[in-house]
Amino acid sequence: MELYLSMAAFALAASITPGPVNLVALGSGARFGWRPSLWHVSGASVGFAVLLLLIGLGLHKMLERLPVLLVFIRFAGVAFFLYMAWQLAADDGVLSPEAEGRRPGFWAGAVMQWLNPKAWLASLASMGLFATEGGVGRIWAFTLLYFLICYLSVASWAWAGSRLGRHLQQPERMRRFNRLLALLLVASAGYLLVD
Template sequence: MLSLQFLLTAFVVVIAPGTGVIYTLAIGLGKGRRAALMAAFGCTIGIVPHLMAATLGLAALLHTSALLFQTVKFAGVAYLMYLAWQMLKSDGALTARADRVAETGWRTARRGALINILNPKLSIFFLALLPPFLSGNVATATAEMVALGAVFMAMTFGVFVLYGIFAAAARDHLLASGRIMRWLNRSFAAIFAALAGRLALERA
């Protein structure tokens, strides 16, 4: 079940820059290390519904129901565009600024969780990723799916924390310049908008 092949596969998937990574980096730069940790935690928690869906077979329903898939997908697209707008606003919740804007850690985590929850491809991803690494014993299939999913989540959290700490460490050097701050905000906004466009083109 738990093999080096699975760990390597999961690691490659986790380190690849995606929406959660971009969000964690943006939070680390804009709000510092503690906020980045909460962002990483939220993105990791957002995996749970998709893992449950894959384990219970609901991911197959999402894959076959065009209406359900499109509904979740475009909710995700709208949310990513909202995050892009928040990066551009001078008083936006995600705007990177030299002064740290107070925000509860749970709000930061909730935003990260929603990013993953509203991505329907994650459920289908787990449905495709995990079964090849199962032992083949039907009686233990569910427990094995949960265990592999838990390992994947732990790796996700660990890697995202490293991304966040790196961004927070670079914060003081980068945000000393107003020009760099504006460039960062516009760049992250463009990335979120591009991710929204990519999600909009996804098919079940």
């Protein structure tokens, strides 16, 4: 039981803290509401769970042999975060039916996790700490536990955004909020370059 509490604590600390995926969930919740943002939440959670499971089942061995893949992931992540930041900064803040097409969906959430070095580091560290010594059964159990905590964590950011969105109904306020999120994404991307 103590092992699973430690696993849950690690998963919560890694999932609930600010990061690019959570910032996009916050922005999506503010712009489109909580329920429509659950597609992004679902994609991010499934994407992370698949990454975590593959790391546990042996993907980490390939990364040890080909460390250039981690460099590629880092730069692809930076490019993707900058693209998302540009989309936020360029947004006019007007809530319209056309804006619905720009809502981050399932695949955007999944791709963000696969291009997010924080997700890779959390997967590598947590599988090394908690699951690989316990066999395939523990890897699957840890992946399920982490998926649930990740889903609830990212969903809480979307929910917080939906509450905040009530105060951002004016296009100028939404533009300022989107630009703040864009700056935070750029800072996340910059951190990845200097880390």
